[in-house]
Each structure stands twice: as structure tokens, then as C-alpha cells.
Amino acid sequence: MSPDVGRTRFIFFTGGVSSSLGKGLTASSLGRLLKCRGLRVTMCKLDPYINVDPGTMNPFEHGEVFVTEDGGETDLDLGHYERFIDENLHKDSNATTGRIYSAVIAKERRGDYLGKTVQVIPHVTDEIKERIRRLGSDDVDVVIVEIGGTVGDIEIVPFLEAIRQFRRDVGRENVCYVHLTLVPYLGPTGEQKTKPTQHSVTELRSRGIQPDVIVCRSDRMISEDLKRKISLLCDVPIEAVVSAVDAANIYQIPLVIHEEGMDRYVLDLLGYDEDAHPIDLSRWERLVEQVDAATTPVRIGIIGKYVDLPDAYLSVVEALRHAGFHHGAKVDIDWIQAATVPDLLEREGLRGYDGLVIPGGFGERGVEGKIAAAGHARTHDIPLLGLCLGLQVMVIDAARSLAGLEGANSREFDPATPYPVVDLMDDQNDVVDKGGTMRLGSYGARLEAGSQVARAYGAEIVSERHRHRYEVNPRYRARLEEGGLVCSGTSPDGRLVEFIELPGHPFWIGTQAHPEFKSRPDQPHPLFRELIGASLARAEGRDPHLIDLA
Ligand code: GLN
Numbered sequence: 001m002s003p004d005v006g007r008t009r010f011i012f013f014t015g016g017v018s019s020s021l022g023k024g025l026t027a028s029s030l031g032r033l034l035k036c037r038g039l040r041v042t043m044c045k046l047d048p049y050i051n052v053d054p055g056t057m058n059p060f061e062h063g064e065v066f067v068t069e070d071g072g073e074t075d076l077d078l079g080h081y082e083r084f085i086d087e088n089l090h091k092d093s094n095a096t097t098g099r100i101y102s103a104v105i106a107k108e109r110r111g112d113y114l115g116k117t118v119q120v121i122p123h124v125t126d127e128i129k130e131r132i133r134r135l136g137s138d139d140v141d142v143v144i145v146e147i148g149g150t151v152g153d154i155e156i157v158p159f160l161e162a163i164r165q166f167r168r169d170v171g172r173e174n175v176c177y178v179h180l181t182l183v184p185y186l187g188p189t190g191e192q193k194t195k196p197t198q199h200s201v202t203e204l205r206s207r208g209i210q211p212d213v214i215v216c217r218s219d220r221m222i223s224e225d226l227k228r229k230i231s232l233l234c235d236v237p238i239e240a241v242v243s244a245v246d247a248a249n250i251y252q253i254p255l256v257i258h259e260e261g262m263d264r265y266v267l268d269l270l271g272y273d274e275d276a277h278p279i280d281l282s283r284w285e286r287l288v289e290q291v292d293a294a295t296t297p298v299r300i301g302i303i304g305k306y307v308d309l310p311d312a313y314l315s316v317v318e319a320l321r322h323a324g325f326h327h328g329a330k331v332d333i334d335w336i337q338a339a340t341v342p343d344l345l346e347r348e349g350l351r352g353y354d355g356l357v358i359p360g361g362f363g364e365r366g367v368e369g370k371i372a373a374a375g376h377a378r379t380h381d382i383p384l385l386g387l388c389l390g391l392q393v394m395v396i397d398a399a400r401s402l403a404g405l406e407g408a409n410s411r412e413f414d415p416a417t418p419y420p421v422v423d424l425m426d427d428q429n430d431v432v433d434k435g436g437t438m439r440l441g442s443y444g445a446r447l448e449a450g451s452q453v454a455r456a457y458g459a460e461i462v463s464e465r466h467r468h469r470y471e472v473n474p475r476y477r478a479r480l481e482e483g484g485l486v487c488s489g490t491s492p493d494g495r496l497v498e499f500i501e502l503p504g505h506p507f508w509i510g511t512q513a514h515p516e517f518k519s520r521p522d523q524p525h526p527l528f529r530e531l532i533g534a535s536l537a538r539a540e541g542r543d544p545h546l547i548d549l550a
Helices: 023-036 077-085 097-110 120-135 154-170 195-206 224-234 250-259 262-269 282-293 310-327 338-347 367-379 389-401 452-457 474-482 526-539
Strands: 009-015 041-047 094-096 142-147 175-182 213-218 241-245 296-304 329-337 355-358 384-387 420-424 439-447 461-468 470-472 486-490 497-501 508-511
Touching (some): 009 154, 023 041, 023 175, 023 250, 023 282, 077 310, 094 097, 097 120, 120 142, 175 195, 241 250, 250 262, 296 526, 310 329, 329 526, 355 367, 355 526, 367 389, 389 474, 389 508, 439 497, 452 526, 470 474, 470 497, 508 526
Parallel strands (some): 009 142, 009 175, 041 094, 041 142, 175 213, 213 241, 296 329, 296 355, 384 508
16 A cells, blocks of 8 residues: 555545435435444535536536535535535545546646646546545544446546556555446336446446445335346445335435445445444444434525525525424424515515524525515514525515615625625625625534624634625624614724624524534534524413523
8 A cells, every 4th residue: 555645545436327316315324324333524526527626517507506614605415425524624635527628727727747748648537536535544543435427427537547547556445436327117017127236337337347245226115136247247245235225204215235245345345344343333322312302393484596406505404494493393394585575565564483494505586585585584473594595585575664774685695785794804894895705614603602693602712614795794793782782792903893683583693604514413503593492482372482492
């Protein structure tokens, strides 16, 4: 083994037949199982698309942009990874074709290639391998690398070539290839078909990769006979054919593949002694029990712009669910198109909801609907959590309705507003006309002692991840506070408003951050936990004050 990767082993996940089979979740589940065996695991996603990062991609198309502590704008699968393996990842845990080519081209411009012709092999593949290698260290036992897309895609070829070479570079015994395929069930003949699996394994082999493990996604168990057939045709031992049947919820996947012996097989393949790594699944099993026991219905409305693709708010949904598990509640989510809110308010209001969330977003569409929803929640005692843009629309509502600043707005939506209560800031947190730096990644905040948010967190110094350009304009803070809004958390220098709340309201809390990224299934985020607490109290007609829950 080359010395620069220490004792780290590498597991590569590829997918075949179809996208959306849950490759990321399966990889995360294996990661969790290996962690439950005492191994130190990290994960990474290599995406064959050409965008340098998903930050510029339309959430309608690609789903949410997941933000890491160090400010990486990454693929939403990293959210699954963090939630399943319970480790923070970083910018380098995600790389795209675009990022890799930019690095190669920058090196070429600097003259690093010493006059050579720069080619996919070896220059691009070397860049990919270097990125994978960098994830290995003395502190990491296993790196799990998911290759986005499916074998057979044009863009995936350099990645397959790189991971093929990688095995030779670091030694066969340190690498394991897992291939995830679909085994469809054909109703008319009542059969499960292995042909697509055979074809996709053939495709993978044509790139020089013989899978070590084949995970078969299916809506029903794969019989021993069928496993034997796949084993024979795809040339893997029968124990290496894993039946990953659809699970009732994603948290069961680790248990499903553990039942199939997948973690034991991979452990053995990578040369670990099973006796030295017994599995302790108790924490995860407790979580699954909690998930099953979460049955009290609570109805939450999410008011957003990208409601046709719920993946656009994946971490928000997950954070709500985690909070539900804590309270034994099943969170039923209703997607409310922001633009329809004014109509909805005229007809029936938002009375039917136990709680509301206004998540992050960019651009003007639907903003007035969100402002109206914030106002309605405020005047009707409906618990509301505002996230990033959510906080901004709550501030606009408070400015217009409580502080008497008619026409107040964010300059993002109305550049000519007489009261730009939300505006662009420069590096010194002063209002600027143009540009504005995107605040990305983790920032600390100070919470006001005794405030609702401080009680929820049980702390006065907190840190959350950010992704936005606009901020509450410090010039209007005094006016807003005179109107009754409480800025209950600020940046450490006191200039930027990070949290707001409204005394006397059961739960009308906004944060400039994206706390949803830090929620974990068995450690719900405090703000989501208290939102669901307040929503349940409303559903059950109890006194909902957060202050009593603390
Ligand atoms: N569009 C707003 C801004 O840039 C909010 C961004 C967000 O919600 N992530 O500040």
C-alpha cells in the first residue's frame, strides 16, 4: 500500500440500470454499520455533471444544496451521509466534473504540466484520484466514495477509469467495489428479472471494474435461487449478492443490509478481523423503534416556491421528522405554494395547520405570499419557524405591521423600497449598494439570556450554517424592536441579526441560518424540536408557550 493513504481503506459505490435507486442512502447505511463496528468512516460524492458545484443549480431540478460547516455548497446526498454516519463533512467531500476540470485547467495555465499535452488520462484521472486519496488519513479507517449517475453515462467514464486505477495504486486488499442495481418485478409473468443487473455489470466490467458486492434494489426479497443466478452470471460469491428490499422508512435500510450480512462481508473483504469489530447496533435500533412509535399526527405546512420537488427542502423535511421522533409525533407535511397564500388566506386561512415553516429561497416569486403567511401566523398564534429567507419575510412583516414602515421590503425583491429592512452588507457588515458577499458555512451567534431561542438551545453561544447574501439592515433594528420584535440572537460583534422572536407568541421564531443542516435523526435540532412541541400543543389545545416546555 502506498504510504500516503496510511491504513485507510476505500469503498466505491457505483449504480446501474436507473437513477434514484437510493445509492446515497445505501452507501450511508453501510457507513453507519461500519461506524457501529468501531471504524472511523468518512464519505464523499463524485458527481459527473459539469457545474463546478450545485450552488448554481435550480432546486426544481436538482433538489436542495446542502451546506457543510466549512461553507461547501454540495449535493444533497451529503446530507444523508452526515445524518447517517453522524460526522460533519466538508467542501472536499463533494467534487464534480466541473470542479475537477477547473483544477486541471488552472494547473495547465500555471504551467504545472511542463509542456505536456493535457489529457483525460492521466491528468483528469490523476486529479480525481488525488481528491479521493486526500480523504484518507491516520484518523480515517474507511472512505466511502459514491459515484453519481449510472454506469453507461457519457460523463461517468473518467471517474470509472480513476477508481479502476485506484485499486492498483493502493493495493487490491484496500479497495472494495459495490454496484447497486435494480431487479424489477414483472407483474404479468410474476417474475423478478436479473437481465438489467447482468447488463449493467457487463457495462461496469467493460470499464475494467469487476464488482465485489452487488446490491439488488427491489420491491420484494430476492430469493436464494435468484441470488445464485446473479452470483453465477456476475461472478460474485452468493454472500456478496445483497437483497435491498424497499424499506418502510429510510432508517431501516442499515438494518436491512445488515440482515443480509453486507457489513460483515465488506469487513472481511477489506481484511478486518470481525471479532475485533463486533457490531453495536443498539443506538440505531432505538432510533428505528422511536420512528415506529412516532404516531401522534401533527400537521405542518411548508410555504415555499419549489414545492413541486420536495427534495428542494430535503433537510428541512428530515429535521421536522427528527423532531417528530423525539415527541412521538408523525409529521404530516403539506406543501403550500407561496404564491397561493393570499388566496388561501381569503378563503380559509391557515387555521388547519398545527405549525408552519417558511424555508430558505431566492428570488421574488411568491414572496408577498410568504410575508402574508408570516403575518397570519403572528396574529393567529400559529407556531412558525422561519429559515433564512423565512426570517427575512418575518422581519418585513414586522416592519410593515408592527413598526409602521409601510412598503418595507428586502432590496432583493424591491430595489426601490423606502424602507430596505433587509439589505446587502459588505465584509464589515455595512450596507452596500451592489455585490454583497455570500455568507456561507458556519458562523457563531450570541443569544439573549432567557429568550425563547436561548431556552430552546439551552445555550447562549451557538453556531449554525449559513447560505445567503442579504441581512437584516442594522439601521432599522431599533425601529423593529420598538415595534415589539425581539432580536434574540446576533453575530458575536452584535451587528447582524441572527435570531428573532415575538414575546407572548407561542412560537414565532426566525433564524438567518439554516439549522436544518445540523439536525440528526436521534439528536433533533432544538428549534425544530420546540416547533413540533409547540405545534403538538396547539393540536391538543394545550398552553403552547415554549417557556413552559423548557
Ligand atoms: N435570498 C435570500 C438571501 O440571499 C435568502 C437566501 C436563503 O434563504 N438561503 O439573503
